Amino acid sequence: xxxxxxxxxxxxxxxxxxxxxxxxxxxxxxxxxxxxxxxxxxxxxxxxxxxxxxxxxxxxxxxxxxxxxxxxxxxxxxxxxxxxxxxxxxxxxxxxxxxxxxxxxxxxxxxxxxxxxxxxxxxxxxxxxxxxxxxxxxxxxxxxxxxxxxxxxxxxxxxxxxxxxxxxxxxxxxxxxxxxxxxxxxxxxxxxxxxxxxxxxxxxxxxxxxxxxxxxxxxxxxxxxxxxxxxxxxxxxxxxxxxxxxxxxxxxxxxxxxxxxxxxxxxxxxxxxxxxx
Numbered sequence: 001x002x003x004x005x006x007x008x009x010x011x012x013x014x015x016x017x018x019x020x021x022x023x024x025x026x027x028x029x030x031x032x033x034x035x036x037x038x039x040x041x042x043x044x045x046x047x048x049x050x051x052x053x054x055x056x057x058x059x060x061x062x063x064x065x066x067x068x069x070x071x072x073x074x075x076x077x078x079x080x081x082x083x084x085x086x087x088x089x090x091x092x093x094x095x096x097x098x099x100x101x102x103x104x105x106x107x108x109x110x111x112x113x114x115x116x117x118x119x120x121x122x123x124x125x126x127x128x129x130x131x132x133x134x135x136x137x138x139x140x141x142x143x144x145x146x147x148x149x150x151x152x153x154x155x156x157x158x159x160x161x162x163x164x165x166x167x168x169x170x171x172x173x174x175x176x177x178x179x180x181x182x183x184x185x186x187x188x189x190x191x192x193x194x195x196x197x198x199x200x201x202x203x204x205x206x207x208x209x210x211x212x213x214x215x216x217x218x219x220x221x222x223x224x225x226x227x228x229x230x231x232x233x234x235x236x237x238x239x240x241x242x243x244x245x246x247x248x249x250x251x252x253x254x255x256x257x258x259x260x261x262x263x264x265x266x267x268x269x270x271x272x273x274x275x276x277x
Contacts, residue, residue, distance in 0.1 A: 004039055004050050006031050014054045019100065022070055022147055023040045023204045023229040037072040044068070071148040078113045080221065082119050082170035083251050085270045087124045090215070094246055095135070095266075097130045098214055104138030108210065108240070112144030112198060112216040115188075116168070117217060118268035123193045124178050139142035145201035175213040203233050207240045214242055238262065238275055247273040 006014070014034065015026045026033065038053060045065050047053040057060050057069045067167035081087050099104050105125075109118040125140040146152055158183060165174055179185040201207075203221070205259060217239055222230050237247055238261035247262060249255075255273060 004035050006050055010051055015057050025226050041068055068082050071150045074147050078116045080116045086248050087164045091124050091128045099135045102185050106137055106213045107142045107215045108213045109144040111221040112146045114151055118142050118144035118196045119188050122196050141196050142196045144198045147202050152198050158193050159185040205235050212242050215246045217248045241275045245275045
């Protein structure tokens with residue numbers, strides 16, 4: 001029988017390890033979350049106890065296990081057009097503004113998870129360009145990054161089942177932007193996929209090689225980081241944005257005192273941040 005319990009000292013050690021590796025902070029008494037996320041890996045990696053699996057994860061020689069554990073602990077649920085208003089702002093305010101001065105636009109989805117956010121951005125940009133055929137002749141380029149290689153593979157396939165498609169996607173957009181596959185899934189159409197690229201990135205690392213962006217989406221991610229790590233990430237976002245570029249956070253997130261590089265803009269509804277000149 002598998003032992004799926006962690007001692008308090010083991011949990012604290014694993015919590016420190018996870019924060020060091022990817023910045024995510026687990027609070028007290030989150031053993032249930034570790035248990036639910038990591039139990040499926042016990043059989044896969046032939047470990048009889050959760051304690052053994054966690055101990056092996058922290059070994060520098062267990063790279064495959066470590067990658068699988070970080071994947072499991074950082075994978076979050078998401079949905080299409082989450083909260084809706086950021087995409088309305090993108091289509092009705094930000095893209096029209098950028099069209100006046102830019103031949104092309106570059107957007108970063110900084111935690112792309114299973115792909116719904118970057119593909120929702122692409123659909124929104126496509127709808128805007130269909131209403132404004134001469135907009136952005138240099139193209140709309142969207143980068144999706146994530147720490148989970150499993151999620152990045154899912155993003156690249158761009159295939160979703162009925163349950164995933166039911167979460168936030170209107171029937172009209174489903175018809176317009178998806179096509180049937182031979183395996184019973186539905187795939188994002190090529191005109192949406194072709195403007196999105198994906199790559200692995202740990203938000204604790206440098207962003208320099210990504211280049212500069214006009215808009216960064218980082219929604220419902222910063223809540224998992226400590227204040228110190230959050231401040232570092234925000235500073236790097238500012239350095240990665242073009243002058244007067246935009247940062248879009250989750251509905252429950254704010255820069256609070258960490259906004260020395262940004263002006264806060266109140267929209268109706270929602271709040272976005274513009275990089276200071």
